[in-house]
Amino acid sequence: MSDDTQEVKGLNRQMLGKLLVIAVLMFGFGYALIPVYKQICEVMGINVLTQKDGTVEFDKNTQVDKSRTITVDFDGNAQGPWRFRPVVNSMQVHPGELATVMYEVVNTQARTVNAQAIPSYTPQSATPHFKKVECFCFKQQTLKPNEARQMPVVFFIDPALPKDVKNITLSYTFFEIAGLSQAE
Structure with missing residues (x-):
């Protein structure tokens, strides 16, 4: 091999070493960066999921309007082979306050049923102000034979x-989705 070839090979090895x-x-x-990011977040008080003592503290929600009370009535209508109703008929909430209500459904059939709930609100002017964070109406529900949920x-x-x-009245109509039922 010539000196030029040896020199090129040497330069290539040197470049490979630098790249490695x-x-x-x-x-x-x-x-x-992972521990550095965690330290920066902890010092700045952002993105901290748990406190140092292991307890989680939630800041008081300053968006709650304690000067007003809204009565929310709940209604459930069944269009299909089940019983469907809210567990409570009404509750009082303050605007901005997070609240939870449970609805109960029982499939009275001896077959699996797919269903969907559609909400409606009264008065209609309240519709854009009723904000759901979690709801069974967001997706289809599959109920096994005689299942209660x-x-x-x-x-x-x-x-x-x-x-x-x-x-405000929150009303759900729970109906079977045609063509999706499965025979048991």
């Missing part, structure tokens, strides 16, 4: 609700 060192340093830097609705009333609205 850079790759290892980059990996180490990325790996080191309690399903939550977690909600809050937007404080921007017009002052003249004192009562």
Whole structure:
């Protein structure tokens, strides 16, 4: 081999060594960022899921309007082979306050049934102010034969609700989705 070929091979090995060192340093830097990120978040008080003593503290919700009370009535209508009803008929909430209500459904058939719940609100002006965080109405429900289930609705009333609205009715119609039932 000529000297030029040997020199090129030497330069290539030298470049490979430099690239390997850079790759290892980059990996180490990325790996080191995790504890650095956690420390920065802890010092700044952001993205902290648990306190140092292991207890979780939630800040008081300053969005709750304690000067107003809204009565929320609950209703359940069944269009299909089941019993469907709210566990409580009404509750009083303050605008901005997180609340939970349970609905109970019982499949009275000896077959699996797929169903969906559709909500409606009265008065209609309350509809954009009724905010659901979690709801069984977000997806289809599959009920096995004779299955009973309690399903939550977690909600809050937007404080921007017009002052003249004192009562809201949340009504669900629970109906079978045609063509999706499975014979047992």
